[in-house]
Amino acid sequence: xxxxxxxxxxxxxxxxxxxxxxxxxxxxxxxxxxxxxxxxxxxxxxxxxxxxxxxxxxxxxxxxxxxxxxxxxxxxxxxxxxxxxxxxxxxxxxxxxxxxxxxxxxxxxxxxxxxxxxxxxxxxxxxxxxxxxxxxxxxxxxxxxxxxxxxxxxxxxxxxxxxxxxxxxxxxxxxxxxxxxxxxxxxxxxxxxxxxxxxxxxxxxxxxxxxxxxxxxxxxxxxxxxxxxxxxxxxxxxxxxxxxxxxxxxxxxxxxxxxxxxxxxxxxxxxxxxxxxxxxxxxxxxxxxxxxxxxxxxxxxxxxxxxxxxxxxxxxxxxxxxxxxxxxxxxxxxxxxxxxxxxxxxxxxxxxxxxxxxxxxxxxxxxxxxxxxxxxxxxxxxxxxxxxxxxxxxxxxxxxxxxxxxxxxxxxxxxxxxxxxxxxxxxxxxxxxxxxxxxxxxxxxxxxxxxxxxxxxxxxxxxxxxxxxxxxxxxxxxxxxxxxxxxxxxxxxxxxxxxxxxxxxxxxxxxxxxxxxxxxxxxxxxxxxxxxxxxxxxxxxxxxxxxxxxxxxxxxxxxxxxxxxxxxxxxxxxxxxxxxxxxxxxxxxxxxxxxxxxxxxxxxxxxxxxxxxxxxxxxxxxxxxxxxxxxxxxxxxxxxxxxx
Amino acid sequence: xxxxxxxxxxxxxxxxxxxxxxxxxxxxxxxxxxxxxxxxxxxxxxxxxxxxxxxxxxxxxxxxxxxxxxxxxxxxxxxxxxxxxxxxxxxxxxxxxxxxxxxxxxxxxxxxxxxxxxxxxxxxxxxxxxxxxxxxxxxxxxxxxxxxxxxxxxxxxxxxxxxxxxxxxxxxxxx
Numbered sequence: 054x055x056x057x058x059x060x061x062x063x064x065x066x067x068x069x070x071x072x073x074x075x076x077x078x079x080x081x082x083x084x085x086x087x088x089x090x091x092x093x094x095x096x097x098x099x100x101x102x103x104x105x106x107x108x109x110x111x112x113x114x115x116x117x118x119x120x121x122x123x124x125x126x127x128x129x130x131x132x133x134x135x136x137x138x139x140x141x142x143x144x145x146x147x148x149x150x151x152x153x154x155x156x157x158x159x160x161x162x163x164x165x166x167x168x169x170x171x172x173x174x175x176x177x178x179x180x181x182x183x184x185x186x187x188x189x190x191x192x193x194x195x196x197x198x199x200x201x202x203x204x205x206x207x208x209x210x211x212x213x214x215x216x217x218x219x220x221x222x223x224x225x226x227x228x229x230x231x232x233x234x235x236x237x238x239x240x241x242x243x244x245x246x247x248x249x250x251x252x253x254x255x256x257x258x259x260x261x262x263x264x265x266x267x268x269x270x271x272x273x274x275x276x277x278x279x280x281x282x283x284x285x286x287x288x289x290x291x292x293x294x295x296x297x298x299x300x301x302x303x304x305x306x307x308x309x310x311x312x313x314x315x316x317x318x319x320x321x322x323x324x325x326x327x328x329x330x331x332x333x334x335x336x337x338x339x340x341x342x343x344x345x346x347x348x349x350x351x352x353x354x355x356x357x358x359x360x361x362x363x364x365x366x367x368x369x370x371x372x373x374x375x376x377x378x379x380x381x382x383x384x385x386x387x388x389x390x391x392x393x394x395x396x397x398x399x400x401x402x403x404x405x406x407x408x409x410x411x412x413x414x415x416x417x418x419x420x421x422x423x424x425x426x427x428x429x430x431x432x433x434x435x436x437x438x439x440x441x442x443x444x445x446x447x448x449x450x451x452x453x454x455x456x457x458x459x460x461x462x463x464x465x466x467x468x469x470x471x472x473x474x475x476x477x478x479x480x481x482x483x484x485x486x487x488x489x490x491x492x493x494x495x496x497x498x499x500x501x502x503x504x505x506x507x508x509x510x511x512x513x514x515x516x517x518x519x520x521x522x523x524x525x526x527x528x529x530x531x532x533x534x535x536x537x538x539x540x541x542x543x544x545x546x547x548x549x550x551x552x553x554x555x556x557x558x559x560x561x562x563x564x565x566x567x568x569x570x571x572x573x574x575x576x577x578x579x580x581x582x583x584x585x586x587x588x589x590x591x592x593x594x595x596x597x598x599x600x601x602x603x604x605x606x607x608x609x610x611x612x613x614x615x616x617x618x619x620x621x622x623x624x625x626x627x628x629x630x631x632x633x634x635x636x637x638x639x640x641x642x643x644x645x646x647x648x649x650x651x652x653x654x655x656x657x658x659x660x661x662x663x664x665x666x667x668x669x670x671x672x673x674x675x676x677x678x679x680x681x682x683x684x685x686x687x688x689x690x691x692x693x694x695x696x697x
Numbered sequence: 698x699x700x701x702x703x704x705x706x707x708x709x710x711x712x713x714x715x716x717x718x719x720x721x722x723x724x725x726x727x728x729x730x731x732x733x734x735x736x737x738x739x740x741x742x743x744x745x746x747x748x749x750x751x752x753x754x755x756x757x758x759x760x761x762x763x764x765x766x767x768x769x770x771x772x773x774x775x776x777x778x779x780x781x782x783x784x785x786x787x788x789x790x791x792x793x794x795x796x797x798x799x800x801x802x803x804x805x806x807x808x809x810x811x812x813x814x815x816x817x818x819x820x821x822x823x824x825x826x827x828x829x830x831x832x833x834x835x836x837x838x839x840x841x842x843x844x845x846x847x848x849x850x851x852x853x854x855x856x857x858x859x860x861x862x863x864x865x866x867x868x869x870x871x872x
Contacts, residue, residue: 329706336710347721363721371714378707385703422713429719 056120056199059108063149063199066101066156067189069094070182077179080172081247091178092163098185099160102153109149109198113140119205122146122198127209130587138222144346144362145198147225151342152188154233158262159185162237168258168681169241170250177237177244184236187369195365218284228273228300232338234266235307239335242328243377246384251324256317259331261677263314267307268670274300275663283623288557288634288651290659293442298421299341302414306334309410312403320465321391322400326407328388329381336374337414343370344421395467402460409453416445447500454507454545457538458514475517483510497553504549511542529676537669544662550631550655558650561641571652573633574598580637580646588613590622593637593646597626608637632656733848738766738840739830743820746802747809753794753820759846763871765791765864766840767816768828770798771808773836779855780808783815786861791868795819798828798836839864843871 073094080088109122114137118124126143127136135142141150159181166174192198241259245251277300282290291297310330316323347363394400420437427433458479462472486509490502515538519527556571567576578594590609597604606624613620626633631654638647742754758764767783769776783793795816797805805819822828831840832851841850841864850867852860 333706343717367714367717367721371710374710375707375714378710382703382707386700422716425716425720429716 055108055111055117056201059105059112060197060199062101062105062108063189063192066098066105067186067193069098069101070156070186070189073098073182074179074186077176077182080175080179085171088175091175095156095163095178095182096160098182099157102149102156102185106149106153109140109146110137112199113137113146116209117205118207118209119202121200121202124202124206124209128587129208132586134219134222141225142222145192145196147229148188148192148196148346149198150226151229151233152185152192154229155181155185155188155236158233158237159240162240162262166258169245169255170248173241173244173248173250173255174258175244176247177240180240180243180247181236184240184373187373191362191365191369195362218280224273224277224280227269227276231266231268231270231273231307232303232335232341234262234269235303235331235335235338237262238266238310238331239377242331243380246328246377246380249384249387251317251328251388253318253321256314256327257681260314260318261674261681263307263310263331263334264670264674264677267304267311268667268674270300270304270307271663271667271670274304275660275667278663279660283625283634284620288555288623288636288649288653290551290656293420293437293439295421296341296345298417299337299344302417302421303334303337303341305410305414305417306330306337309407309414310334312406312410316400316403317391320394320400322394323404324388324390325381325385328385330407332374332377332381336370336377339366339370339374343367392466394465397463397468397472399460399463399465399468402456402463405456406453406460409449409456413446413449413453416449417442420445443500451500451503451507454511454541457541458511458517461515461518461534461538475521476514479510479512479514479517482513483507485509494553501549501553504545504552508542508546508549511545512539515539515542529679530673533669533671533673533676535669536672537666540662540665540667540669542662543658543665544660547655547658547660547662551653551659554654555656556652558648560648560650561645562648563643563645568648568650570633570650571631571654572599573650573652575635575650577646577648580640583609585611591637591640593635593648595624595635595648597633597635602628604633606633606635608635610637610639627657630654733832734851736848738842738846738848739827741820741827741830743796743822743827746797746800746819746821747806750816750819753796753818755846757818758794758842759844761844762792763844763849763868764794764842765868766794766796766831766842768796768798768831768833768836768838768840770800770836771804772800773798775855776837777808777812779837779857780812780815782856782858782861784813785858786856786864787815789865791865792817796822796827798822798825841867841871 073091076088076091076094080091112120112123113127114133116123116127116129116136118127118129122143122145123139126146127139131139140146159178162174162181163178166177169177238259241255241262245255274297277297278290281292281297282288310327313323313327313330317327343363343366346366420441423437424435427435458476459472462475464470483506486506487502490497490505516535518531519535524532558568558570560568562568562577564577564579567574569575574597576596576598578596580591580593583590583592588611590611592607592609595606595608597606604626606626608624609622611620611622612618621636621638623634623636625635631652634651634653636649638649640646738755738758740755742756743752745752758766765783765786767779769779787793793815795818797819800821800823809816820827831848833840833853835853837855839852839856840848841852843849849871850864852864856864
């Protein structure tokens with residue numbers, strides 16, 4: 054019954070989405086009375102999808118094997134949390150989660166958005182409903198999560214062991230929330246293009262959604278990077294894998310949007326550009342979903358390989374993005390640009406920021422899809438890897454990081470103060486870093502050396518907006534910005550230290566052997582079998598000593614029975630100045646074991662920086678929402694609009 | 698903003714959509730194609746490893762008949778299951794030749810005794826030299842070689858039951 058209830062809720066929600074679309078057309082033809090129902094419909098639709106998703110969670114939690122999806126992706130012996138997480142660790146469930154978040158976001162827009170004009174809001178709600186409608190059709194026609202299996206088998210086939218990890222249980226939902234938060238920006242942009250009301254009110258309504266989505270994408274990427282680091286056992290934090298790129302591209306677009314939207318909100322300028330970015334940011338989310346779900350690019354992440362699903366998603370992508378681009382092409386001409394600004398001003402700083410971010414986005418996009426184009430045109434197969442991305446995106450990112458220190462110091466419209474004087478101390482710190490690295494490590498590669506330099510400069514430059522004023526009277530959003538920019542410096546320092554100072558050791562060792570890596574002496578004490586709830590493993594016991602410090606690490610190679618898979622569970626010990634990273638591999642015929650050991654100084658700063666960036670975003674979001682709540686302008690309030 | 702600029706995103710999107718449709722329509726070929734396909738087997742003459750098996754040399758392959766050359770070892774676990782499939786192929790009239798990699802006579806005869814013996818000849822490659830010259834990076838791997846000694850197909854990994862039709866058709870084409 055539960056599965057059927059979920060399916061029924063999904064059908065009802067789809068019907069309401071269709072109704073919402075029809076009402077949007079009425080709203081655009083100025084039949085406001087009929088269209089007022091849209092807000093309530095959007096809320097009910099959101100609730101219905103939540104019901105459907107709750108039903109899916111229940112069948113997974115109960116291990117109801119009469120549901121095909123549960124049988125294929127779960128197993129009765131799995132720990133409870135992974136039974137629940139199994140609900141979205143598969144294609145159908147993750148698409149249901151996607152549409153649930155989409156519809157709930159629509160409900161929140163309907164409940165909370167009071168700042169845009171009523172017409173634009175209704176158009177945006179209609180656009181959100183059309184987005185949802187496509188995914189309802191996808192679920193109901195091609196990927197029904199509630200399909201039954203008769204007779205019910207006694208046990209399921211299990212969940213991919215790589216996914217049986219607490220980090221990964223929450224990684225996809227975080228990214229999805231981010232992707233779908235961008236759908237609101239997309240819908241608002243489409244709504245505003247339809248009504249022609251692209252103004253600062255729209256920007257202020259859009260900003261919290263973009264900020265919220267951006268925070269979640271930042272967290273999702275940071276967490277995903279750490280997951281890949283410790284779970285895949287390669288010791289790297291970023292692989293330029295197509296699917297990693299797929300999550301990076303919306304983040305880059307959202308970062309650009311986050312900055313340009315401030316120009317629109319404060320100065321009414323960059324209208325067409327900001328609308329374009331809002332469309333592109335969500336388009337990149339859809340491209341990301343398509344790449345992961347269609348499996349057309351070879352990747353460790355390509356889970357679902359099914360041409361029919363790929364075709365369906367591609368059709369949705371083409372329709373939505375194509376329609377938005379056509380709308381942009383037709384309506385873009387009527388957008389009047391706002392207040393002018395001079396060459397050295399906050400506005401032009403943000404324009405340069407946007408340009409660089411867009412170029413990086415282009416670089417990643419081209420690098421990800423280039424092999425596809427080459428094969429389509431010439432039949433030749435090739436792959437684009439880290440050397441290309443690092444060489445092209447690395448220097449651009451460093452230039453951007455330099456500008457991050459300058460931009461926030463500039464005034465709107467026209468900069469009259471001596472900005473560069475304020476940057477003296479940061480610049481001196483940067484120069485000191487160059488000199489120190491040249492003296493101590495003359496053979497260091499150029500990129501990490503520049504990384505240290507820019508990190509030292511930016512760490513100081515990023516806090517300048519709080520200097521010279523009473524920092525406790527500065528808006529929370531300013532604190533957020535400072536923290537996020539400081540986070541970039543921290544992450545950069547971690548990347549540079551990791552690139553410059555990592556020691557790596559690959560060895561074959563027998564119990565009793567001692568190896569060195571970096572400052573550590575590592576003794577392989579023993580290798581023993583061990584077992585967990587649904588796996589068996591061999592576990593190495595390593596005793597690591599550095600001076601008086603002694604730690605024991607226990608890396609494992611795990612064998613899962615259903616489905617049969619092998620994973621490397623690295624053992625990582627974190628110290629204030631770095632991480633010791635160990636992996637045990639296979640034995641050879643003589644009873645010796647493959648060991649991979651790394652000493653990675655300050656590598657944790659990479660993720661600490663990512664967390665700081667997200668935290669900065671959260672501070673800014675709280676600050677913005679606080680202001681929205683307390684300074685609601687009567688003229689922008691739809692409830693008043695109705696009675697006047 | 699100029700008209701061309703406004704329509705630029707749409708044009709780029711169309712290009713991408715076309716490329717993606719093409720990719721969906723022609724899924725990527727995940728098979729590894731050997732660069733040695735179409736080339737003559739490098740010259741080699743391997744010693745015998747078992748007293749009752751003739752040794753294998755490249756001259757034995759260019760005798761006018763197609764052969765399936767199987768690179769294997771008694772210490773290789775997937776080879777155990779593969780040998781049974783090779784028996785089936787032998788039953789369909791395929792000449793299976795073996796190259797035993799880093800193997801010992803006692804282990805090998807034990808392996809053949811307990812799993813079956815589909816091989817006409819077995820050459821011993823104690824240092825993997827012939828294996829490397831064939832462009833094989835692991836065991837098991839198999840090569841379809843035609844009657845003139847030219848490599849027509851390389852199969853990486855064990856030959857499963859589901860691979861039998863492919864192997865048979867490649868051998869048929871090599872006639």
